[in-house]
Amino acid sequence: MKLWGGRFTKPTHRLVEEFNASIPFDYRLAEEDIQGSMAHVTMLAACGIISKQEMRQMIAGLETIQQKIRAGKISFAIEQEDIHLNLEKMLIDEIGPVGGKVHTGRSRNDQVALDLHLYLRKQVLEVMSLLVQLQQVLLERAEQHLHVLLPGYTHLQRAQPVRFSHHLLAYVSMLERDVERLRDSYQRVNTCPLGAGALAGTSFPIDRHLVADQLAFTRIYDNSMDAVSDRDDLIEFCSNTSLIMVHLSRLAEELILWSSEEFAFITLDDAYCTGSSMMPQKKNPDIPELIRGKTGRVFGHLIALLTLFKALPLTYNKDYQEDKEALFDTVATVKNSLTLMALLLKTVQVHEGEMRKKATAGFMGATDIADYLVKQGMPFREAHEVVGRLVRRCIEQNKTIAECSLAELKEESPLFEMDVFALLSCEAIVNARQSFGGTAEEQVRQTMNRKREKIAETLSWLLQVGKGNME
Ligand code: ARG
Numbered sequence: 001m002k003l004w005g006g007r008f009t010k011p012t013h014r015l016v017e018e019f020n021a022s023i024p025f026d027y028r029l030a031e032e033d034i035q036g037s038m039a040h041v042t043m044l045a046a047c048g049i050i051s052k053q054e055m056r057q058m059i060a061g062l063e064t065i066q067q068k069i070r071a072g073k074i075s076f077a078i079e080q081e082d083i084h085l086n087l088e089k090m091l092i093d094e095i096g097p098v099g100g101k102v103h104t105g106r107s108r109n110d111q112v113a114l115d116l117h118l119y120l121r122k123q124v125l126e127v128m129s130l131l132v133q134l135q136q137v138l139l140e141r142a143e144q145h146l147h148v149l150l151p152g153y154t155h156l157q158r159a160q161p162v163r164f165s166h167h168l169l170a171y172v173s174m175l176e177r178d179v180e181r182l183r184d185s186y187q188r189v190n191t192c193p194l195g196a197g198a199l200a201g202t203s204f205p206i207d208r209h210l211v212a213d214q215l216a217f218t219r220i221y222d223n224s225m226d227a228v229s230d231r232d233d234l235i236e237f238c239s240n241t242s243l244i245m246v247h248l249s250r251l252a253e254e255l256i257l258w259s260s261e262e263f264a265f266i267t268l269d270d271a272y273c274t275g276s277s278m279m280p281q282k283k284n285p286d287i288p289e290l291i292r293g294k295t296g297r298v299f300g301h302l303i304a305l306l307t308l309f310k311a312l313p314l315t316y317n318k319d320y321q322e323d324k325e326a327l328f329d330t331v332a333t334v335k336n337s338l339t340l341m342a343l344l345l346k347t348v349q350v351h352e353g354e355m356r357k358k359a360t361a362g363f364m365g366a367t368d369i370a371d372y373l374v375k376q377g378m379p380f381r382e383a384h385e386v387v388g389r390l391v392r393r394c395i396e397q398n399k400t401i402a403e404c405s406l407a408e409l410k411e412e413s414p415l416f417e418m419d420v421f422a423l424l425s426c427e428a429i430v431n432a433r434q435s436f437g438g439t440a441e442e443q444v445r446q447t448m449n450r451k452r453e454k455i456a457e458t459l460s461w462l463l464q465v466g467k468g469n470m471e
Helices: 013-021 024-045 051-069 082-093 096-103 106-143 164-190 207-214 224-229 230-258 285-308 317-348 354-361 366-375 380-396 406-412 418-424 426-431 441-470
Strands: 148-152 157-161
Touching: 024 051, 024 082, 024 096, 024 106, 024 148, 024 207, 024 317, 024 366, 051 082, 051 096, 051 418, 082 096, 082 106, 082 441, 096 406, 106 164, 106 224, 106 230, 106 317, 106 441, 148 354, 148 426, 157 164, 157 354, 157 426, 164 230, 224 230, 230 285, 285 317, 366 380, 380 406
Parallel strands: none
Antiparallel strands: 148 157
16 A cells, blocks of 8 residues: 555556655665654644644654664565655554644655754764764874884975884875864764755744744745755765875875885784685785775765756755665764774784885985075075985995995085984974974874864764764
8 A cells, every 4th residue: 555645546667666765775764764754743733733742653653663663673665655655654554644744844855855964973972973983083093103204205205214103104194184174074974954845834833943843943945845855965974085085095104005015004803804715825904995996986975966956956866866875875984984994004014124215215314415505594496406416426335325435425515514414314304394283293192182182172072972862
């Protein structure tokens, strides 16, 4: 029996039933749908649209259904198309025809919009807290390895030595922006669409603020057509999570490179690696590779949603139903990736000696020597030329700058004195970078303090908002 069967003379074709149904995936919105219905019937009773008795019957029925779902005792029916109709049918079966009053003054259009807002609101907070957990792991590792130095790269060529902690803190900063973006989006996610009806509002004397208050929404949509049509928050979420995946994939790529024998900077824990079915010696970094690989599907979902809503006429169109799988898969992928990245970093072994060896080799002090000449009064462009010649000469003679004699240095510029050699140790190079946000020890310590404060602030915001939504 179809809840909308009245005007139809034929049963639905089996293929249409399958093609049309969203229950295979939107069953995930069951909790939100029940929560929304409870708030809706409470408001209907408060406004005198249904009786208190009817409200109590429906709430009791919804609670029973909720418990059965939680206990895994419910199987949803494809004939009922989606989660909304499934639950309404169950309510009628549970408490009789009075259950049919649940949809008074409501349409599936504002109902599904409400469910999505409730669902996304929770997910935004969960993703934010996973981001913070990853930041905390990065920060812990940074503290632990404050004095470890490794080469910093540009063009994947060794450029200047940096602190390993400084490198990790760059990711803490990226994730901090991800947190900020989600936090900013939260106010838009936390907006209540219920009461818009199918598109135009309703003729019942409802109180939209009462529903919104019960569900802890801080705002309500002020145009019923926009309320049922808006999926900006889904697109924003997929855009924000795409950037998270950009950041995770860069970190994943570095873990993959660093764990190769070529770099040998780190060893990933056995629990997060797998072997080869053919080559017995192999230990593969599958998890960072998968995080890197799954970035593609999150981008794909963003493009799918943008395309889905482009040029759609107002208001609801069945196309909208396609928004859910993209959203659900994005949520699962991002949460798993964040969780696994934190575990990978927590357990990774850092090979301080290998990093140091490569940070010391080569000509990474070249900029410091040029800066030395500049401090003696030489224009930087000239100093660059002098040191360039010096490097070329060293390459030809197969030695480092530190291995040159002062006399040899003086052949390139008379401004060189004995004190130049002190600049060439890794520590000296790193600690010379005292500019704000630089890699000198003091700067890195200050950055860690700022990151810790920011994390504490985010955590208290999350706690406060989370508590508000529970009430
Ligand atoms: N299953 C539908 C969806 O996910 C719910 C809304 C249906 N509304 C309608 N007018 N057919 O979008």
